[in-house]
Amino acid sequence: EVQLVESGGGLVKPGGSLRLSCAASGFTFRSYAMNWVRQAPGKGLEWVSSISGHTGYIYYADSVKGRFTISRDNAKNSLYLQMNSLSAEDTALYFCARVNQLRENYGMDVWGQGTTVTVSS
Amino acid sequence: DIQMTQSPSSVSASVGDRVTITCRASQDISSWLAWYQQKPGKAPNLLIYAASSLQSGVPSRFSGGASGTDFTLTISSLQPEDFATYYCQQANSFPYTFGQGTKLEIK
Numbered sequence: 001e002v003q004l005v006e007s008g009g010g011l012v013k014p015g016g017s018l019r020l021s022c023a024a025s026g027f028t029f030r031s032y033a034m035n036w037v038r039q040a041p042g043k044g045l046e047w048v049s050s051i052s053g054h055t056g057y058i059y060y061a062d063s064v065k066g067r068f069t070i071s072r073d074n075a076k077n078s079l080y081l082q083m084n085s086l087s088a089e090d091t092a093l094y095f096c097a098r099v100n101q102l103r104e105n106y107g108m109d110v111w112g113q114g115t116t117v118t119v120s121s
Numbered sequence: 122d123i124q125m126t127q128s129p130s131s132v133s134a135s136v137g138d139r140v141t142i143t144c145r146a147s148q149d150i151s152s153w154l155a156w157y158q159q160k161p162g163k164a165p166n167l168l169i170y171a172a173s174s175l176q177s178g179v180p181s182r183f184s185g186g187a188s189g190t191d192f193t194l195t196i197s198s199l200q201p202e203d204f205a206t207y208y209c210q211q212a213n214s215f216p217y218t219f220g221q222g223t224k225l226e227i228k
Contacts, residue, residue: 035217037165045157045165045208047217059215062122100155100170105212107155109176111164 002026002110004096009115016086020115022079022096027110030054030074033099035108036081038092038117048094049081050104063089086119093117123147123211127220133228138199142223144209146190153213156185156194159222160205169194170212199225 008020022034036048049070050059058070069082079096093114100109124147134140144154152172157165167176169185172192182200186193196203204227209220 044222045159045210045219047210047219050215050217061216095164097164100167100176105153106170106174107157107167107176107210107212108165109167109170111166113164 002098004098004110004112006094006096006112006115009094009117011118011120012086013121014087014119016119017082017084018086018117020081020083020094020096020117022081022112024077024079024098027098029072029077031102033102033104034072034079035097035099036070036079037095037097037108037111038090039095039114040089040092043092046092051079083117086117088119091117091119122216123150123214123218125209125211125218125220127209127223129223130221131224131226133226134199135228136199136201138228140196140199140225142194142207142209142225144192144194144220146192146211146213149190150211150213152187153211154185154187154192155210155212156183157208157210158203158205159208165208168207196225201227 033052035050067085095114097108098110100106126145154172156169159165172187173185182197
C-alpha cells in the first residue's frame, strides 16, 4: 500500500525549532519529488516547500524561506522539514505529499494524514 | 507569484444538482492546474490534474475544463459524499499556489 506517515509535530514556544518527518512506503521514494503543504486552523491550503527526487532542486514559500529546510534521505525513504524561528503564524497541520505520476505539473496524489504544529508561549 | 482566485467561496446545492466551481489564474499557467477535494479532518484528495484529466479512481461525475486562464471543476450530479471543500492549485511554476477554497454545502 502506498503510504505517507508524518511525525514530529507538537507544541513549541515562539522562536523555537521542530523537525518534521515523513515516512514513505509502498513506492520507489527516490524517484518522486515531494512536497510539504500546511493548513492553518480553519484556513486553506498553503504550499510550503518542494524537493526533487534526486535533490536536483529545492523550493520554498517566501513565508518560510530562510527559516525552514527541506531534505530527504532516500535510503531511509524519508522526507524532513527542519523548522526554525517558529512564530504563531506557523501553527498549522503539516502534510507531506507526493507528486502525481512522477510529474511536478500533475498535482499531488498521495498525502499523509498530517502532523500538527502549535506555536504558543 | 501566481494568484489563484476561486469562486464562489461557498455554494449550497442539493443531491442530484450540477455544480460548477471556477478558478482564475493571474497569469498564464498553460494547463497545469489541479483540483482537490478535502473533507473535515482529512488530507486533500486529488480529483483532476492537467486541468481536465481525471485522476484514477475518481468518479466520472467530476470533470475539469479550461479556457485561457479560467478553469472549471464541474460535478454533474451531486452525491451525498461530494459535500466538502474544493481547492484548485496551479502547478505551472514555483511557488505553487492554491485557491482559497470553495465549500460545497447541502441545501
